[in-house]
Amino acid sequence: MNQESKLSFRNTGRIAGLLYLVVVITGIFSLGYVPSKLIVWNDTVATFTNIVNSEFLFRLGIVSGLICYTFFLFLPLVLYKLLKSVHKTYAVYMVVLAIVSVPISFINMQNKFAVLSIIGAKEPQKDLVMFYLNQYDYGNLIAQVFWGLWLFPLGYLIFKSGIIPKFLGVLLMLGCLSYLINFFGNALFPNYSELGISSYVRLPATLGEIGTCIWLLIMGAKNNIIVAD
Numbered sequence: 001m002n003q004e005s006k007l008s009f010r011n012t013g014r015i016a017g018l019l020y021l022v023v024v025i026t027g028i029f030s031l032g033y034v035p036s037k038l039i040v041w042n043d044t045v046a047t048f049t050n051i052v053n054s055e056f057l058f059r060l061g062i063v064s065g066l067i068c069y070t071f072f073l074f075l076p077l078v079l080y081k082l083l084k085s086v087h088k089t090y091a092v093y094m095v096v097l098a099i100v101s102v103p104i105s106f107i108n109m110q111n112k113f114a115v116l117s118i119i120g121a122k123e124p125q126k127d128l129v130m131f132y133l134n135q136y137d138y139g140n141l142i143a144q145v146f147w148g149l150w151l152f153p154l155g156y157l158i159f160k161s162g163i164i165p166k167f168l169g170v171l172l173m174l175g176c177l178s179y180l181i182n183f184f185g186n187a188l189f190p191n192y193s194e195l196g197i198s199s200y201v202r203l204p205a206t207l208g209e210i211g212t213c214i215w216l217l218i219m220g221a222k223n224n225i226i227v228a229d
Contacts, residue, residue, distance in 0.1 A: 012082050017216025019075040024213055026068035034061030039133060048126040052119050062112050069105045083157040094153035101146035108139030141186055148179020151205060168211045175205025
Protein backbone atom coordinates (compact mmCIF):
# COMPACT_ATOMS: atom_id res chain seq x y z
CA MET A 1 0.00 0.00 0.00
CA ASN A 2 1.62 3.28 -1.12
CA GLN A 3 1.58 6.49 0.91
CA GLU A 4 -1.41 7.94 -0.96
CA SER A 5 -3.42 4.76 -0.46
CA LYS A 6 -2.51 4.68 3.22
CA LEU A 7 -3.70 8.27 3.64
CA SER A 8 -6.94 7.52 1.80
CA PHE A 9 -7.51 4.41 3.93
CA ARG A 10 -6.93 6.36 7.16
CA ASN A 11 -9.23 9.16 5.98
CA THR A 12 -11.96 6.62 5.20
CA GLY A 13 -11.66 5.41 8.78
CA ARG A 14 -12.02 8.96 10.08
CA ILE A 15 -15.07 9.58 7.89
CA ALA A 16 -16.63 6.44 9.36
CA GLY A 17 -15.76 7.74 12.83
CA LEU A 18 -17.39 11.10 12.10
CA LEU A 19 -20.56 9.45 10.81
CA TYR A 20 -20.61 7.17 13.86
CA LEU A 21 -20.17 10.20 16.16
CA VAL A 22 -23.23 11.91 14.66
CA VAL A 23 -25.23 8.67 15.04
CA VAL A 24 -24.16 8.28 18.66
CA ILE A 25 -24.82 11.90 19.69
CA THR A 26 -28.18 12.24 17.94
CA GLY A 27 -29.20 8.76 19.07
CA ILE A 28 -28.45 9.52 22.73
CA PHE A 29 -30.34 12.81 22.47
CA SER A 30 -33.43 11.48 20.70
CA LEU A 31 -33.68 8.04 22.31
CA GLY A 32 -32.35 8.87 25.77
CA TYR A 33 -32.31 12.51 26.80
CA VAL A 34 -35.60 13.73 25.33
CA PRO A 35 -37.74 10.81 26.61
CA SER A 36 -36.14 11.12 30.07
CA LYS A 37 -37.22 14.76 30.23
CA LEU A 38 -40.72 14.43 28.79
CA ILE A 39 -42.18 10.94 29.14
CA VAL A 40 -43.54 9.51 32.38
CA TRP A 41 -44.71 6.10 31.26
CA ASN A 42 -47.13 5.53 34.14
CA ASP A 43 -48.58 9.06 34.12
CA THR A 44 -50.50 10.15 31.01
CA VAL A 45 -51.36 13.62 32.33
CA ALA A 46 -47.76 14.42 33.33
CA THR A 47 -46.48 13.25 29.95
CA PHE A 48 -49.04 15.29 28.06
CA THR A 49 -48.24 18.38 30.14
CA ASN A 50 -44.49 17.94 29.67
CA ILE A 51 -44.79 17.67 25.89
CA VAL A 52 -47.12 20.67 25.65
CA ASN A 53 -44.83 22.78 27.83
CA SER A 54 -41.67 21.62 26.04
CA GLU A 55 -42.96 21.12 22.52
CA PHE A 56 -39.78 22.50 20.95
CA LEU A 57 -37.68 19.92 22.81
CA PHE A 58 -40.04 17.19 21.58
CA ARG A 59 -39.66 18.49 18.02
CA LEU A 60 -35.88 18.61 18.44
CA GLY A 61 -36.03 14.96 19.43
CA ILE A 62 -37.84 14.15 16.17
CA VAL A 63 -35.34 16.07 14.04
CA SER A 64 -32.42 14.56 15.93
CA GLY A 65 -33.82 11.07 15.38
CA LEU A 66 -34.23 11.63 11.64
CA ILE A 67 -30.64 12.92 11.42
CA CYS A 68 -29.47 9.84 13.32
CA TYR A 69 -31.22 7.42 10.96
CA THR A 70 -30.00 9.30 7.88
CA PHE A 71 -26.36 9.14 8.97
CA PHE A 72 -26.87 5.51 9.98
CA LEU A 73 -27.80 4.82 6.37
CA PHE A 74 -24.37 5.98 5.18
CA LEU A 75 -22.28 4.62 8.07
CA PRO A 76 -22.33 0.92 7.05
CA LEU A 77 -21.56 1.86 3.44
CA VAL A 78 -18.35 3.62 4.52
CA LEU A 79 -17.50 0.76 6.88
CA TYR A 80 -18.05 -1.65 3.97
CA LYS A 81 -15.43 0.23 1.97
CA LEU A 82 -13.07 -0.04 4.93
CA LEU A 83 -13.66 -3.70 5.79
CA LYS A 84 -14.76 -5.51 2.62
CA SER A 85 -11.26 -6.89 1.97
CA VAL A 86 -11.42 -8.75 5.31
CA HIS A 87 -14.45 -10.83 4.37
CA LYS A 88 -16.77 -9.56 1.65
CA THR A 89 -19.72 -11.76 2.60
CA TYR A 90 -19.70 -10.61 6.23
CA ALA A 91 -19.32 -7.02 5.03
CA VAL A 92 -22.47 -7.42 2.91
CA TYR A 93 -24.33 -8.90 5.90
CA MET A 94 -23.25 -5.91 7.97
CA VAL A 95 -24.60 -3.42 5.42
CA VAL A 96 -27.90 -5.23 4.83
CA LEU A 97 -28.69 -5.74 8.53
CA ALA A 98 -27.92 -2.10 9.32
CA ILE A 99 -29.83 -0.57 6.41
CA VAL A 100 -32.96 -2.68 7.01
CA SER A 101 -33.50 -0.80 10.27
CA VAL A 102 -33.57 2.62 8.58
CA PRO A 103 -37.01 2.46 6.86
CA ILE A 104 -38.45 0.88 10.02
CA SER A 105 -37.14 3.81 12.06
CA PHE A 106 -38.37 6.44 9.59
CA ILE A 107 -41.86 4.96 9.39
CA ASN A 108 -41.95 4.60 13.17
CA MET A 109 -41.33 8.34 13.53
CA GLN A 110 -44.87 8.92 12.24
CA ASN A 111 -46.05 8.03 15.74
CA LYS A 112 -44.26 11.10 17.12
CA PHE A 113 -45.77 13.31 14.43
CA ALA A 114 -49.15 11.90 15.46
CA VAL A 115 -48.46 13.13 18.98
CA LEU A 116 -47.83 16.62 17.61
CA SER A 117 -51.17 16.47 15.78
CA ILE A 118 -52.95 15.48 18.97
CA ILE A 119 -51.49 18.18 21.21
CA GLY A 120 -52.26 20.76 18.52
CA ALA A 121 -55.94 19.83 18.36
CA LYS A 122 -58.64 22.03 19.88
CA GLU A 123 -59.74 19.24 22.19
CA PRO A 124 -56.69 16.96 22.56
CA GLN A 125 -57.22 13.40 23.74
CA LYS A 126 -54.48 12.86 26.29
CA ASP A 127 -54.79 9.08 26.26
CA LEU A 128 -53.96 9.02 22.55
CA VAL A 129 -50.64 10.73 23.24
CA MET A 130 -49.54 7.84 25.40
CA PHE A 131 -50.95 5.36 22.88
CA TYR A 132 -48.77 6.73 20.07
CA LEU A 133 -45.74 7.00 22.33
CA ASN A 134 -46.17 3.33 23.18
CA GLN A 135 -46.47 2.50 19.48
CA TYR A 136 -43.25 4.43 18.89
CA ASP A 137 -41.57 2.50 21.68
CA TYR A 138 -42.69 -0.81 20.16
CA GLY A 139 -41.41 0.32 16.77
CA ASN A 140 -38.01 0.99 18.30
CA LEU A 141 -38.12 -2.46 19.85
CA ILE A 142 -38.47 -3.98 16.36
CA ALA A 143 -35.68 -1.79 14.98
CA GLN A 144 -33.43 -2.87 17.87
CA VAL A 145 -33.33 -6.38 16.44
CA PHE A 146 -31.37 -5.01 13.48
CA TRP A 147 -29.46 -2.47 15.59
CA GLY A 148 -28.13 -5.53 17.33
CA LEU A 149 -27.72 -7.97 14.45
CA TRP A 150 -25.49 -5.69 12.36
CA LEU A 151 -23.02 -5.48 15.25
CA PHE A 152 -22.06 -9.15 14.94
CA PRO A 153 -20.62 -9.01 11.41
CA LEU A 154 -19.14 -5.58 12.20
CA GLY A 155 -17.48 -6.95 15.32
CA TYR A 156 -16.23 -10.01 13.47
CA LEU A 157 -14.73 -7.90 10.70
CA ILE A 158 -13.03 -5.59 13.22
CA PHE A 159 -11.70 -8.56 15.19
CA LYS A 160 -10.24 -10.14 12.05
CA SER A 161 -9.03 -6.97 10.36
CA GLY A 162 -6.24 -5.77 12.61
CA ILE A 163 -7.06 -2.14 11.76
CA ILE A 164 -9.03 -1.49 14.99
CA PRO A 165 -8.30 -3.02 18.44
CA LYS A 166 -9.65 -6.58 18.66
CA PHE A 167 -11.32 -6.05 22.04
CA LEU A 168 -13.70 -3.57 20.40
CA GLY A 169 -14.70 -6.27 17.94
CA VAL A 170 -15.41 -8.62 20.83
CA LEU A 171 -17.53 -5.99 22.58
CA LEU A 172 -19.52 -5.40 19.40
CA MET A 173 -20.23 -9.11 18.94
CA LEU A 174 -21.34 -9.30 22.57
CA GLY A 175 -23.38 -6.17 21.90
CA CYS A 176 -25.36 -8.07 19.28
CA LEU A 177 -26.34 -10.56 21.99
CA SER A 178 -27.15 -7.67 24.35
CA TYR A 179 -29.68 -6.13 21.98
CA LEU A 180 -31.31 -9.50 21.33
CA ILE A 181 -31.57 -10.25 25.06
CA ASN A 182 -33.31 -6.93 25.64
CA PHE A 183 -35.60 -7.48 22.67
CA PHE A 184 -36.74 -10.92 23.82
CA GLY A 185 -36.94 -9.73 27.41
CA ASN A 186 -39.27 -6.86 26.49
CA ALA A 187 -41.26 -8.96 23.99
CA LEU A 188 -41.81 -11.93 26.29
CA PHE A 189 -42.01 -10.43 29.78
CA PRO A 190 -44.29 -7.41 30.41
CA ASN A 191 -42.35 -6.35 33.52
CA TYR A 192 -38.87 -6.70 31.98
CA SER A 193 -38.29 -2.93 31.82
CA GLU A 194 -39.12 -2.66 35.53
CA LEU A 195 -36.20 -4.92 36.41
CA GLY A 196 -33.79 -2.12 35.56
CA ILE A 197 -31.22 -4.41 33.93
CA SER A 198 -31.58 -3.41 30.28
CA SER A 199 -28.93 -0.67 30.48
CA TYR A 200 -26.48 -3.12 32.07
CA VAL A 201 -27.24 -5.79 29.50
CA ARG A 202 -26.62 -3.26 26.72
CA LEU A 203 -23.28 -2.16 28.22
CA PRO A 204 -21.05 -4.19 25.83
CA ALA A 205 -22.83 -2.63 22.83
CA THR A 206 -22.52 0.87 24.30
CA LEU A 207 -18.82 0.49 25.08
CA GLY A 208 -18.11 -1.22 21.76
CA GLU A 209 -19.90 1.35 19.61
CA ILE A 210 -18.62 4.44 21.42
CA GLY A 211 -15.11 2.94 21.58
CA THR A 212 -15.10 2.15 17.86
CA CYS A 213 -16.45 5.61 17.07
CA ILE A 214 -13.73 7.36 19.09
CA TRP A 215 -10.95 5.14 17.73
CA LEU A 216 -11.95 5.74 14.12
CA LEU A 217 -12.44 9.46 14.67
CA ILE A 218 -9.04 9.99 16.31
CA MET A 219 -6.86 7.26 14.87
CA GLY A 220 -8.55 6.55 11.55
CA ALA A 221 -7.58 2.97 10.80
CA LYS A 222 -4.33 1.04 10.83
CA ASN A 223 -2.99 0.11 7.42
CA ASN A 224 -2.00 -3.47 8.25
CA ILE A 225 -5.33 -4.99 7.29
CA ILE A 226 -5.62 -8.77 7.49
CA VAL A 227 -7.56 -10.71 4.88
CA ALA A 228 -9.58 -13.54 6.42
CA ASP A 229 -10.25 -16.84 4.73
